[in-house]
Amino acid sequence: MNELIDKLKQELIEVLNLEEVQPADIDNNAPLFGDDGLGLDSIDALELIVLLEKNYGIKLNDPKEGREIFKNMTTMAEYVSQHRTK
C-alpha cells in the first residue's frame, strides 16, 4: 500500500502542477481539499477522476463519488487498490 501511496503522490503532483510540493510534504491522512492540508479545488477533483481512469482504468461518472475517495492519500490508495483494472 505504501508503494501505491508514493506512486499516487508523484502522479498527483504531476497532473495537478503542484510545482512547489514534494511527495514527503503530503501527509497520508491530511485532507486533500479545503483550506487545511493541500488545498485542492473542484478542477483538481475532476483532474483526479481523469487520473484514475487513465492510469488505473477506473471510471467514475458521478463526481460526487470523488469526495470520499479523494479525502486523503490513504483513502485514495485504498480505493485504487480495490478497483483498479490496470
Added chain:
Amino acid sequence: MRIASHCRITPNRCLANGQPVPVQRSERPYLTDLYHSLSMGYPKFFKMDNLCKAGVLAAELVLRGSSVDGLTPRHDVAVVGLNSSSSLDADLQHLQHLHPDSYFPSPAVFVYTLANIVTGEIAIRHKILGESSFYVIPEFSAHQMAKVIATTLSDANINCLLCGWIEVLGQELDVLMMLIDRLNGPAPTAQNINSLYNER
C-alpha cells in the same frame, strides 16, 4: 484619466514602467523565472496556462505600490484583456488530449480554452469585483485599446482599470499591461499607448 503605471513583457524581457525587471535566468521557461524573481508566493501560478501566467505577472507588476492591494475587495476596479489569438495556445493543448488512441480530455487544460480566464485569474489574485471583459482583434492596436478603455470607464462605478494586450501563442509573447485611473496625468490616448508599446 491617466496611465498610472505600465508593464511590457516580450520573450526574455520585462520592463516595468520602462525599467528592466531583473530576472535570474535558469533552464526553466522565462515566465517561471520572472515569477520567482517577483517572490509572489502564489502556487496557483503553476496551474495556469501561458496566457494567464503572462497576464497575471504583468498585472502583478503594474499593481505593485498601487491602492489595489489584493486584500481589500475592490468593486471599483475593472480588468479588460485584448489579444489576437484568443486562447489558441491552450486550445492546441486541449486538442492533444483528444487523440483517438489516447482520449482523455483534461478539465484542468480545458478550463483555459477561454480567453477571458486570464481576466478572471487577475481578478481572483487582486480581489477585483468590477467588470472583467475580453476582446479579440486582428493585431495590436493602440487605437482599439484606447476605445476599450473609454468604453469601460463609461461605467461610473469603475474608478480604476487594468487594461492589457496579452498575446501568447507558442513562443510568441507580447504583453502591454496598463493601470488606468481617473487622476490627471499622461492620458490613455492611442499615441501614448503606442509609445509604451514601442518602449525598449
Added chain:
Amino acid sequence: MLKRLGDSIISKLGIGSRKNYMAVRNGQSGVEHCPSGTLGVPEPFMASLIDRELLNDHFMPIGGNRVHFYTPFEKLAILAVHQALQQANIDAAAPQVQFILSTTKGNIGLLEQPEHPYGPQRVHLWQSARLLAQFFGNSNEPLVVSNACISGLCAQIQADRLLALGQHSVAVVVGAEVLSKFIISGFQSFKALSPTRCRPFDAARDGLNLGEGAACIVYQRREADCPMAPGEMRLSGGAIRNDANHISGPSRTGEGLYNAITAVRGGHSEPPAFISAHGTATPYNDEMEAIALSRAGLLSAPTFSLKPHFGHTLGAAGVLETVISMHALADGVALGSWGAEHLGVSHKVNITPEMRPAQGATFLKLMSGFGGSNAAIAVSTSPNTTNTSQPCE
C-alpha cells in the same frame, strides 16, 4: 441607450425570431439524444444541433456559390445578420455601422480537421468577424467579444458604450456558436452535461445541455430622454461584474451576479416584468443565481430559463435569449420553464413550468460563466402601446 431595429434567431427550432419564440411557447425543444460518434465524440450526449445540409439550403439564396467558401459557423452568423437586416432596413455597408461578434470558440472545430480547405488563419475569431462584416460590405474593423458564457450580453453592453462614443450610430450585434468534439469533450470532462433534457432550478437537475445557434440584434443609438414609440424595444442598461472567487466554480454568495443586478437596477425598486435567468441546470449555477436573486430582492419576479429549448448556446446565448425575452415582453408573458416541477434551490425563485402573464415594461436578462464573469442587462418597452408622443429620429 439602444433601440432595437431588427432581430433574428437561427436554431434547431427554426429560422427567424418569431418562429423560435413560438416554438418555445409551444414547448418545443431542439435538444436531442446524440449517439456515440456524433461530431466524433466517443460518448453519447444531449444537444441541440443544426443540420448542416439545411443550413446550406438556407444560405444558398443569399450566398450562392460561396456556400463552400464559408464555414458552418460563418454561414450561421451571416444568415442571422441577413435576417435581422431585413427587418432593420438599414444599409449595413454604411460607415456608421459597427459589427460586433459574440462567440466563445468560433471555428475551433477546424483544428480537428487538419485537411480542411479554409486555411490556417480561419480558426481566429477576428478572421470570422472580418469575413462576416465583409459579406455585408462593411469595412469597419469588427470587434469580437469573447467573455465565455456571458459574451452575448457583453456584446450588447459594449455596443451601447461604443455607440455612445459617437463615431457610429448603428451596431449589428451577432452571437453565434457551433459545437464540435473540442467543446463537448471539455464539458464532458467537467461532468457538466446532463444525460437527459436539462431541468433548470429543479430538484432533479443534473447538468446542462449544449446547443448550436446564432442570433442577431440590430441596434441604433437613442438618447435616454427620447420618448419611446409604441412597441419599441430598448436596451436600457447593462453591467458586467466579476466574482473574484474561482475560474470555473460559481460564487457561493452570488457576489458578481448580485453586483451586476444592482448596478443595472440602480435605485429602481419597481419589480421587473420578468427575469430571463441564465439557468443552465447545473447544481451550482442555479443555486448561485437563486442566492443572487434573493439578495437583490427579486424572488417575487416571474423567472424562467430558456436552456431546455435551445441548450446552452454559449457565445450565442446572451443574444439569442435576449431576443426571445424581447418577444415575451412585447406579448406581456413570462415564459414557462420546462422541467421546473420541484424547486431545488435554497431560495424561493418564482419559476413555473407554465407560461404566465407578466406585468411591467422591463425585463432583466442574467448570465454567468467561467472566469467568474457575470452580466445583467435591462430591456424596456413602452409602458403602454397607446403612447402617442412623437418619437424622435
